[in-house]
Amino acid sequence: MHKVGIADTTFSRVNMGRIAIDELKKSASLQIERYTVPGVKDLPVACKILIEENGCDIVMALGMPGKEPIDKMCAHEASQGIIHAQLLTNRHIIEVFVHEDEAKDEKELAWLAEKRTREHAQNVIKLLFHKEQLQREAGTGQRQGFADAGAIR
Numbered sequence: 001m002h003k004v005g006i007a008d009t010t011f012s013r014v015n016m017g018r019i020a021i022d023e024l025k026k027s028a029s030l031q032i033e034r035y036t037v038p039g040v041k042d043l044p045v046a047c048k049i050l051i052e053e054n055g056c057d058i059v060m061a062l063g064m065p066g067k068e069p070i071d072k073m074c075a076h077e078a079s080q081g082i083i084h085a086q087l088l089t090n091r092h093i094i095e096v097f098v099h100e101d102e103a104k105d106e107k108e109l110a111w112l113a114e115k116r117t118r119e120h121a122q123n124v125i126k127l128l129f130h131k132e133q134l135q136r137e138a139g140t141g142q143r144q145g146f147a148d149a150g151a152i153r
Contacts (some may be wrong), residue, residue: 002128003031005050005059011039012064013106014113016096020060023121028129038098040065044081051089058124059093062117067101075099083086092127096120098145116145 008017008152065075103109
């Protein structure tokens, strides 16, 4: 049985970990291990621990960076750390960040966090069980959260 890690943060304004677990459980029989940390810069080591110490096959890194310039810098640093953790562990870590300034208000922000998290949870299922579906979607401009960009014809 595949084991999926969920790394999430207390800084997020939406319980993205709960949403991811709900979506994963709807779609497949999986073991799920959750590791919650304070902020996005703590996610890379949480992901690495989930893989190396907890035996996860794949991890979702969930975070909600703020809208200030320092938050964007922290998100960039966290992304670099997540990429590094992937290379060190040879495992996929699906980064699911929702930036506060992506939405016009809190209602849209909550909607976006849920939609993006659920759609990326479905990507985890595809990576584990349906890689051929990802191949069929190649070049189609898929976007998680807002409307897909679509293919260029």
